[in-house]
Amino acid sequence: MPARNHKRWKDVPGQLREGEYIDSRIYSDRDIFEEELTKIWKKSWVAVCHESEIPQPFDFRTTTIAREPIIVTRGPDGQVRAFLNVCPHRGNTIENRPSGSFRDGTASGAPRHMTCMFHGWQFDMKGNCAHISREKEGYQNRLSRSDVGLRRLRCEVHFGGFVWVTLNDGIGKTVEEWGAGCFDCLQEHVDAEPLEVFHYHKAIIHANYKLWHDTNSEFYHDYLHYHNRITGFNDAYFARQNTGFDNGHVTVGSFEVQYDKYEGFESRESLSFPGLPPNHWYMIDMFPGVNFNLRGSALRCDIMTPLAPDRVLIEFRGLGLKSDTPEERMSRIRHHNSIWGPFGRNLHEDLLAVTTQQAAMNEHAEPRRILHGRQENSTIHDEVGMRHFYDEWGRWMNRRPSDPEKPYAAAA
Numbered sequence: 001m002p003a004r005n006h007k008r009w010k011d012v013p014g015q016l017r018e019g020e021y022i023d024s025r026i027y028s029d030r031d032i033f034e035e036e037l038t039k040i041w042k043k044s045w046v047a048v049c050h051e052s053e054i055p056q057p058f059d060f061r062t063t064t065i066a067r068e069p070i071i072v073t074r075g076p077d078g079q080v081r082a083f084l085n086v087c088p089h090r091g092n093t094i095e096n097r098p099s100g101s102f103r104d105g106t107a108s109g110a111p112r113h114m115t116c117m118f119h120g121w122q123f124d125m126k127g128n129c130a131h132i133s134r135e136k137e138g139y140q141n142r143l144s145r146s147d148v149g150l151r152r153l154r155c156e157v158h159f160g161g162f163v164w165v166t167l168n169d170g171i172g173k174t175v176e177e178w179g180a181g182c183f184d185c186l187q188e189h190v191d192a193e194p195l196e197v198f199h200y201h202k203a204i205i206h207a208n209y210k211l212w213h214d215t216n217s218e219f220y221h222d223y224l225h226y227h228n229r230i231t232g233f234n235d236a237y238f239a240r241q242n243t244g245f246d247n248g249h250v251t252v253g254s255f256e257v258q259y260d261k262y263e264g265f266e267s268r269e270s271l272s273f274p275g276l277p278p279n280h281w282y283m284i285d286m287f288p289g290v291n292f293n294l295r296g297s298a299l300r301c302d303i304m305t306p307l308a309p310d311r312v313l314i315e316f317r318g319l320g321l322k323s324d325t326p327e328e329r330m331s332r333i334r335h336h337n338s339i340w341g342p343f344g345r346n347l348h349e350d351l352l353a354v355t356t357q358q359a360a361m362n363e364h365a366e367p368r369r370i371l372h373g374r375q376e377n378s379t380i381h382d383e384v385g386m387r388h389f390y391d392e393w394g395r396w397m398n399r400r401p402s403d404p405e406k407p408y409a410a411a412a
């Protein structure tokens, strides 16, 4: 078969049908990106951190969801709460540090309060306004502290102690309901005892967030990963099941990884998460952009924050058991880093793939077909997981992934 001419290059190849290919413009178009923030990211539950990162009363972390600044705090009552990190006075960002504690005072902050450094207004850990500088002199009886609390956001600690926040007050679902059963495969292993984050790093990747999500959810690209080929490719690997759940989530079933086939690596058996069979490996991809990956002795969680059509901030966390001895913790860290650390086996291979994909799909590139058409009885190299994700995307956006200028229609 000769190379295709310009007209045929634009055609859908072979017999592929709606849902089995998508239009590359959904990875680069600025209007579509803005619409995604509004229609998807401002409407869904988003994991923002883990409870072990704010263990003490008055601890906090800041982040953003769809560009809105968010602060998560732990109150003196132990409860985790989330607020817009925006001052009701003149709209300043209240807290600029990525994390810390409000327990002790600072040069421009009162102890046990969130203090806006601009004019010194203070807020307690429930978001109530506790102090307005020279309140009576300026506002007399026209404004009181009870009028100007922080904007509280719905927040739940769920699924292994992760902190979930939504900007959508009317979401109508708990985090459990949002998960629609997708977390069942991990629940007993991550909820048996408290977990603790032992690894954190973040990076801005030059790729659309959906491309990163794709590499997390499809395993056909294990041809890219030398480690996975060596430790994986056997009958049990090829039989792993992809399962779709409501709200766009996908799981990948488990099998026993042969870690000792990779020179220098070792079995994870002695440090298996509670109830997990030795060296098993489960994966959950939750819509629109969080990935949980349990490989025997270490849980990995990647949380995406889209910044632009071709930029995504990813926060990478590794977790072990809070009860780990120092020796156990060191082994878990070694196991985690050998796969996902900056010098580990897999992470940089994924990074290379998504950034070179994006480079060919810049906003000035001509539209092209991205194929999601592998069908293998929903096993590991079937691209059903991506089809499920993009069908959900189309529904939320009311756009057809294969032709974003047309309204959504369920694939046949």
Ligand code: FES
Pocket: 087, 088, 089, 090, 091, 092, 116, 117, 118, 119, 120, 121
């Ligand atoms: S903007 Fe926050 S105190 Fe004025």
Ligand SMILES: [Fe+2]
Pocket: 215, 216, 221, 225, 346, 350
């Ligand atoms: Fe990968």
